[in-house]
Amino acid sequence: VPDGSAFEAFYRQNLTRIVRACALVTLDRTAAEDIAAEAFTRLWARWDLVNGEDHAGGFVFKTAMRLCYREMRRDRRRLAGDLDRADAIDQALARQDILSALAELSLRQRQAVVLRDWAGFETAEVGRLLGMRESTVRVHLARARERLRRELRVEEGSAS
Amino acid sequence: VREDVRDRELGDLLEGAVGHLEPNPDERLARIRRRGATRRALRWTAIGTTLAMFLGGLGWSAVQFGGGRDRVVVGSLDPSTWTEYHRPVDNWSLRYPSQWNLQPYTLRCFSAGGEGALISNVRHHFEIVGDGCAPWDMRGLPPNLVVVEVGMSGAGPFGPFTSQPDSRFPLSLDDAKRVSDVHGEEPGEPFGAPQPRLYLPVSIQGQDYAVNSWLGRRASRLDREIVRRIVASIRFGRQAQEFPPDDIGPSPGAPPAPYPTGPYGYPAIMVSPPRGPVGTRVHVEGDGFTEPFWSQQSGTGGGYQISLERGLSGDCDRLAFQVGTYTVNANGHLTGDFVVPSTARCPEPDRIVEVVPGKWTIKIACAYCEMGDFEVTKD
Numbered sequence: 001v002p003d004g005s006a007f008e009a010f011y012r013q014n015l016t017r018i019v020r021a022c023a024l025v026t027l028d029r030t031a032a033e034d035i036a037a038e039a040f041t042r043l044w045a046r047w048d049l050v051n052g053e054d055h056a057g058g059f060v061f062k063t064a065m066r067l068c069y070r071e072m073r074r075d076r077r078r079l080a081g082d083l084d085r086a087d088a089i090d091q092a093l094a095r096q097d098i099l100s101a102l103a104e105l106s107l108r109q110r111q112a113v114v115l116r117d118w119a120g121f122e123t124a125e126v127g128r129l130l131g132m133r134e135s136t137v138r139v140h141l142a143r144a145r146e147r148l149r150r151e152l153r154v155e156e157g158s159a160s
Numbered sequence: 161v162r163e164d165v166r167d168r169e170l171g172d173l174l175e176g177a178v179g180h181l182e183p184n185p186d187e188r189l190a191r192i193r194r195r196g197a198t199r200r201a202l203r204w205t206a207i208g209t210t211l212a213m214f215l216g217g218l219g220w221s222a223v224q225f226g227g228g229r230d231r232v233v234v235g236s237l238d239p240s241t242w243t244e245y246h247r248p249v250d251n252w253s254l255r256y257p258s259q260w261n262l263q264p265y266t267l268r269c270f271s272a273g274g275e276g277a278l279i280s281n282v283r284h285h286f287e288i289v290g291d292g293c294a295p296w297d298m299r300g301l302p303p304n305l306v307v308v309e310v311g312m313s314g315a316g317p318f319g320p321f322t323s324q325p326d327s328r329f330p331l332s333l334d335d336a337k338r339v340s341d342v343h344g345e346e347p348g349e350p351f352g353a354p355q356p357r358l359y360l361p362v363s364i365q366g367q368d369y370a371v372n373s374w375l376g377r378r379a380s381r382l383d384r385e386i387v388r389r390i391v392a393s394i395r396f397g398r399q400a401q402e403f404p405p406d407d408i409g410p411s412p413g414a415p416p417a418p419y420p421t422g423p424y425g426y427p428a429i430m431v432s433p434p435r436g437p438v439g440t441r442v443h444v445e446g447d448g449f450t451e452p453f454w455s456q457q458s459g460t461g462g463g464y465q466i467s468l469e470r471g472l473s474g475d476c477d478r479l480a481f482q483v484g485t486y487t488v489n490a491n492g493h494l495t496g497d498f499v500v501p502s503t504a505r506c507p508e509p510d511r512i513v514e515v516v517p518g519k520w521t522i523k524i525a526c527a528y529c530e531m532g533d534f535e536v537t538k539d
Contacts, residue, residue: 002200004193007193008189011185011189011192012185015183015185016181016182016183019181019183020178020179020181023178023181024174024177024178029181032181033183033188036183037188037191037192040188040192040196041191041192041195041196041199042196042199043196044192044193044195044196044197044200045195045196045197045199045200045203046200046203047196047200048200098173098174098176098177099177102174102177113167113170113174114174116166116167117166117167117168117170117171117174118170118171118174118175120166120171145167145170148170148173149170152173
């Protein structure tokens with residue numbers, strides 16, 4: 001039987017981060033929490049096979065991103081940035097320009113910019129998490145940043 | 161695009177959008193653990209089941225192909241390793257690889273009786289199903305099974321035959337009729353016998369005999385050729401004296417010195433030109449064809465003569481049959497010509513196919529006599 005206490009500690013430590021990443025991609029808090037729960041369920045089912053927290057972290061992030069992608073493909077309305085149907089918290093989120101700008105991005109562009117610029121993964125890691133080549137990630141990233149900067153009126157050169 | 165630099169300002173904006181999200185970890189933890197544990201149990205059950213099935217399959221295969229009583233044995237085309245079987249009652253004989261299984265039988269169907277023998281690459285004692293008129297039970301035997309049966313007509317499951325003029329020898333499997341047997345509730349493959357049955361009626365001095373061959377769907381080329389040669393070695397009555405039974409076929413790998421050996425173990429041949437498109441006229445020539453087999457097959461118009469085969473192309477073994485003829489002189493010098501045809505045949509299902517570009521095997525005289533290669537080109 002795998003170590004339940006280690007899993008619980010990992011879960012408590014990473015749940016918020018996974019939910020926030022999923023919320024940025026799906027623009028839907030409820031969906032983000034459902035996806036995060038499913039990703040952690042799958043992690044617990046394979047907990048005896050993963051090696052350490054690094055492996056577990058990669059597994060749960062990758063699983064969550066795949067589930068986000070599947071969820072978004074299933075519900076095309078969210079791809080168009082339909083935030084009106086969201087709950088109170090989502091509406092609070094929607095008031096911010098950043099979410100409106102995110103909604104204008106393609107799903108892959110959104111995933112790339114969230115994983116790179118928000119979560120801080122290296123581009124190569126983003127490629128592994130999304131199952132695409134690093135060069136493809138760079139293209140998605142560049143287009144996403146250009147569009148976000150234009151929508152949010154952020155000046156070029158503010159990267160650090 | 162070339163620089164891998166994190167855009168912190170965008171990152172901060174994104175963090176500001178979701179920074180207030182604080183999900184309650186206790187809300188779903190119990191459900192996550194319960195469902196995860198269930199899935200883990202299912203996964204291990206599936207792994208265990210798959211492993212058990214795999215090991216069971218291995219065990220079954222070991223029984224079928226390893227040490228079981230129905231083990232397939234490998235025969236040889238070398239005539240020196242073959243054994244002669246003679247039935248003095250009916251005065252017929254044949255030759256077969258000594259490694260193979262020969263089972264004489266006596267059957268009684270109604271008032272008619274008959275005797276014969278089964279030759280097979282499986283060490284198995286064949287039984288008939290039910291009474292003396294029923295078919296041989298081949299259920300559960302390996303898919304690379306081959307069986308030859310020689311018997312008096314009416315001996316066993318095969319119906320009465322009309323008396324014909326004496327058959328010509330040597331017999332050829334190419335003349336056999338493809339018969340599909342249907343019995344009871346197992347149409348197409350009655351009691352495990354591979355279908356179709358290759359049925360060759362034989363008449364000698366008013367007595368009818370039957371030669372039946374069954375080739376399993378995974379029977380090897382070697383075993384198919386051995387069956388062909390067993391059938392060709394069958395002699396009845398005085399024919400057994402006229403044709404020495406040793407002449408059942410060439411000996412691969414044993415051309416008389418100093419002639420070179422080709423890539424397939426037979427005497428080497430020169431192919432000129434070695435490649436060309438459909439319609440090319442090709443000349444073949446070689447020395448060392450001193451065994452009687454080669455000259456017996458030449459010029460008769462029967463057998464394979466010169467044929468082209470491109471095997472293992474999908475589910476189709478393309479065969480261009482008798483595309484040319486050859487002759488062998490008294491010194492064992494072989495010469496022949498053929499023209500690359502535009503079409504070939506696939507045996508199962510039987511259909512006409514194109515001669516596609518690529519390497520084709522040249523066969524001379526028999527199905528197993530692979531002598532060299534010819535490359536068909538596009539233009």
